[in-house]
Amino acid sequence: MEFVGELAVVQQRLAACRDLVARRLAVLEALAVAPGEQVLEAGCGSGLLLREIGAAVGEQGLAIGIDVSPDQLTAARSHCKDMTQVQVRVEDMRAVAAADELFDATVYVQVLEYVPDVETAVAEAARVTKPGGRFVNVATNWGSLWWAGGEAELTARMVSAWHGHAPHPNLPVVLPLLLEHAGFTAVHQRPLTILNRHFHADTFSYWAARLIAAYAIANGGISPDDASRWMDSLTAADEHRCYFFSSVPVLTTATLTAHPTAVGAARIGCP
Numbered sequence: 001m002e003f004v005g006e007l008a009v010v011q012q013r014l015a016a017c018r019d020l021v022a023r024r025l026a027v028l029e030a031l032a033v034a035p036g037e038q039v040l041e042a043g044c045g046s047g048l049l050l051r052e053i054g055a056a057v058g059e060q061g062l063a064i065g066i067d068v069s070p071d072q073l074t075a076a077r078s079h080c081k082d083m084t085q086v087q088v089r090v091e092d093m094r095a096v097a098a099a100d101e102l103f104d105a106t107v108y109v110q111v112l113e114y115v116p117d118v119e120t121a122v123a124e125a126a127r128v129t130k131p132g133g134r135f136v137n138v139a140t141n142w143g144s145l146w147w148a149g150g151e152a153e154l155t156a157r158m159v160s161a162w163h164g165h166a167p168h169p170n171l172p173v174v175l176p177l178l179l180e181h182a183g184f185t186a187v188h189q190r191p192l193t194i195l196n197r198h199f200h201a202d203t204f205s206y207w208a209a210r211l212i213a214a215y216a217i218a219n220g221g222i223s224p225d226d227a228s229r230w231m232d233s234l235t236a237a238d239e240h241r242c243y244f245f246s247s248v249p250v251l252t253t254a255t256l257t258a259h260p261t262a263v264g265a266a267r268i269g270c271p
């Protein structure tokens with residue numbers, strides 16, 4: 001899935017909602033940035049977290065945001081335009097233009113699951129992180145999506161179509177193993193549960209539904225009419241006070257203690 005054009009706009013509205021403000025606070029707490037540090041945010045999207053990281057490193061530090069979508073980076077540049085310590089670059093996280101062991105921390109929010117060869121991206125995180133440096137990730141087990149109150153059959157079709165939107169739709173399951181293979185230790189995971197009882201513009205599920213509908217129309221055999229019926233059914237559920245949405249994004253943290261001897265040895269999948 002490419003976050004360009006209309007999909008980038010919807011993703012940016014999603015990133016600004018109240019649920020994701022709370023998530024950014026959790027990420028910042030886990031990242032524990034000190035003034036003067038150098039931090040990489042890969043897949044920085046519209047730059048809302050990058051701006052907070054820029055404030056935390058201060059003018060003596062450096063916050064670099066990279067993303068493959070020029071549309072996302074236009075928004076990121078605008079959000080961070082008054083910060084000289086922030087750099088924004090079109091770059092693939094699998095080939096970061098940075099020296100070995102440059103960063104005190106790297107952070108990835110809802111992005112690693114979109115990279116087919118995620119092992120390469122994790123190995124690259126290890127390469128550019130100082131020994132003792134921090135890794136912070138948020139990824140959702142998309143299998144945890146739960147919607148009630150709307151038209152059940154349409155909801156099931158939408159959620160099923162969405163399962164194909166990323167090469168690793170349940171990345172938190174395998175991420176600890178990938179990190180350990182790449183040389184990270186002290187891997188911890190905790191849930192950042194999202195629960196909405198309303199379908200309105202300041203909730204995660206309102207924008208997630210639009211993203212999912214757009215994806216399902218383009219790739220999942222859903223007609224625009226079905227998508228709009230689904231959206232109407234969610235609105236009606238809210239009006240009747242039976243709207244319910246939950247999902248379980250997972251915060252994963254780790255520390256780099258040693259560089260890998262055999263990068264790429266890790267492969268996704270449980271025996």
Ligand SMILES: C[S@@+](CC[C@H](N)C(=O)[O-])C[C@H]1O[C@@H](n2cnc3c(N)ncnc32)[C@H](O)[C@@H]1O
Nearest residue numbers: 003015043044045067068069072092093109111
């Ligand atoms: C779901 S968005 C998340 C954006 C932002 N981190 C947030 O939380 O709002 C995923 C982002 O990852 C970017 N992305 C996907 N693959 C990438 C890659 N290989 N290298 C860098 N960025 C990538 C996309 O362009 C998109 O902006």
